Amino acid sequence: MITPIKALRKNRFKTALIFMSMSVSIAAIFLISAISGGVVSMYSAMLKTDGDIIVTQKGIADTFFSDINRSMVDNIAQIEGVREAGALILGAAPVEPLPIVGIYGVSENRFKSYTLTQGSTPKNGEVILGSKIYETLKHPKTIILSKQKFVVSGVFKSRIGFEDGGVVMNLHDGGVLFHKSASIFLVSLDDLAKSDRVVKKINTLNPDIEAKTTDSFIDSYNQFKIIKTSSDVIGAMAFLMGILGIVSMMSMVVNDRKTEFGIMRSIGLSSWVIIKKLLAETLIIALVAFSFALALSLGVLELIEHADKFQGYINGEITVSLVVNVFVVSVVMAMLGTLLPAIYAARIDPMTLIQRGGA
Amino acid sequence: MRIQAKNIEHYYGIEHVLRGVDISIEAGSFTAIIGESGSGKTTLLSILSTLLNPTSGEVTFDEKAISELGNIDVFRRHNIGFVFQFHYLISYLTLRENIALSALDEDSVESLMESLGIGRLAARYSDEVSGGERQRAAIARALVNRPAVVFADEPTGNLDTKNALGVYELFKHFSQEGTGFVVASHDKKIADYADTIIEMEDGKIVKILKR
Incomplete structure (x- = not known):
């Protein structure tokens, strides 16, 4: 674990860019999921108060x-x-x-x-x-x-x-x-x-009337479905943006470190060792970015909750299951975003090192 | 281990860089390949060390073709070492970490560094030591798994005379301990240390001198 941290420290600027890209994506996923979840949860709670059955116009x-x-x-x-x-x-x-x-x-x-x-x-x-x-x-x-x-x-x-x-x-x-x-x-x-x-x-x-149990009403309520679908689509876009950000930054990192990977290939380290090394580096960034994004999202939600402008209508809800889901998404994002540049790094021909040195 | 190259031809595009080269190298020998720039010595070194496939011809290791050696990365890690003209040490790793990078047995790293005179520099980074010390670390990295053969391409190209001769001394010393060295160089002084001197010109071996 020490070697990946050293590599990240050596490439501080690009590490910081990857960190920021991941943090923004993860925070976006957190916030959109928390806010949409909060809206659904608040309205559901309101309907559930003294309501086991809800009756509406058919x-x-x-x-x-x-x-x-x-x-x-x-x-x-x-x-x-x-x-x-x-x-x-x-x-x-x-x-x-x-x-x-x-x-x-x-x-x-x-x-x-x-x-x-x-x-x-x-x-x-x-x-x-x-x-x-x-x-x-x-x-x-x-x-x-x-x-x-x-x-x-x-x-x-x-x-x-x-x-x-x-x-x-x-x-x-x-x-x-x-x-x-x-x-x-x-x-x-x-x-x-x-x-x-x-x-x-x-x-x-x-x-002209239609009765449903409140749970069944909430499950089938169109507005909730629209909110949930919109939140999933925006979350998916943030996920893709995160992956694209990682791919582009990691491609630059690999290009900067061609010599390093060429040396590794020439001394007999397998392609898998190089891929693992890069995955470990991004995983470390992902863990830090996830923690930062979680703290940032909690802070933003706290601000929103107390902002007069929103009248208390936006109460984001970061549940344990949301934290676990976003953590998994963050790790998957880091791994997917790193895989292509890592495969490219693992295929760097050590001959390029020799050709720089002689005829 | 015996490395044999038979009728090696190689082209870079339309440029014919190796023309029917035959060569045999024994483990424990110190072979120098000398010649002017463009004579084909680096290409021959790359082909012998499995980094480059020849356009035609065959390279064998103990009579086995490269295709019969199994995973080439694993084979290279166990049997072949490299020293380049530039040290190519990884800058964010200490000298010890660089040397241990591919080590099959990390316990041997310290003693190897001591024997190369860089033991006290284990915790230093490559930009904290001299050019000669960097190249010694690169040699240690090549030797760490006690390979059968170390290939070195212009290993003294960036060193002053004193450090260059020190590198040749090290090669001589380790070849006497059983590691083969194949060194491509245009430095004529290497001839004083090598057992076999192969002279190349225009992609052909023009002279082989054995001591």
Whole structure:
């Protein structure tokens, strides 16, 4: 291990360039995966709160466009095995000076999901604010939504960024604001094992609604698939860019060190020894770059999380499985990027050394 | 080990550099190939040392053709050493690490360095020692696996007379211990040390002198 480190120190400038190229690629993969994972995870957590089953308008692509009759929630609540059913309106609107804020109209029984740190639950014409937006707006007494003034009746704290940076009002006001009865129903059960039976019963109530277990809804939710696919594509591009960066830099390194590899070939070291040597050098850079990129990504995510500009909506999530996956990707990136230049190095003809010296 | 080259012809493009060369080299001998630049001595050395395939003709090691020697890298590591005109030591490795690079038995490195008079320089880098010391380290690298033959191409080309004669003395000393040396040089002084002197001109052997 000492020899590769010495070789890297000898070629400091190019080592630094490879390190930077790998760090940027790995950090990009970390960040895009963490941010997309965070968005999915936050929205999933929000839906899962008091919701074992989710009911939406049938065939709708996005919960924001869903419109269902809130009166059905009482029928659902009567179904055997249902502990509680609540309606929720999901919307978004500008709140001066913020261009877009998540607005949630919720039925009375759902207010208990919001832990108030001050004030009381909202009555008509009132709202409660997440602690993040409350701070961003500098402790407002009232806010304007679609030209209507609402009194801030309380502040709640939520670990879910979409809620902590959002505005919650009662279902009536939400309905008036967004011209709909309800977006979704969240149904909690006494016994999760009976979820399939309850889902079937709900689906027979009205042909315009569609019930799914929350897990099944999350798995099939189009928006999540789009976010995940976009994240995978951008991650793959960062991976390819990383490989191309390594290939080009390692090709320059091999060219600079032709004599060294020619000597190794002339003294009988096998091609595999030379390939292993170069792979070991890049692996060392990859390990350092991975650690650096992880620290950098954690720092950037921390900054984003606390940046007022993002209203707490972007909460990157670096899980253990993400760390393990990106580590594997980093090693594969280093190995793939080094392989071609290493094979070229292993084929350097020692004759070139002799021809430099004599006739 | 006996190295034989039979009717070797070699072309670089349309340039005919070796013309029907026949030569036989015994292990433990000190053979000097002398001639002017362009006479073909470096090409012959490269072919004898398995680094270059001749256009036609055959090289055998103990009557075995190169194709019968198995993995040529392994064969070269065990049986052949090289000394180039430039030392070609790897600059980020110490002299000891350079010599140990291909060593089959690392324990022999220190004693070899001592016998070449560079033992005290083991931890130095190539840019921290003199030209003569660098070339001694290069010779140690060639000898570290006690090969049957060491090929040297203009090994004193970058040395002053004193250091050049020191290198020839070393070759003589190790050839007496059983390692064969084949040295291509245009330095006439090598003739005082070699057992066999092969003179080349225009790709042909024009004279063989045995002592």
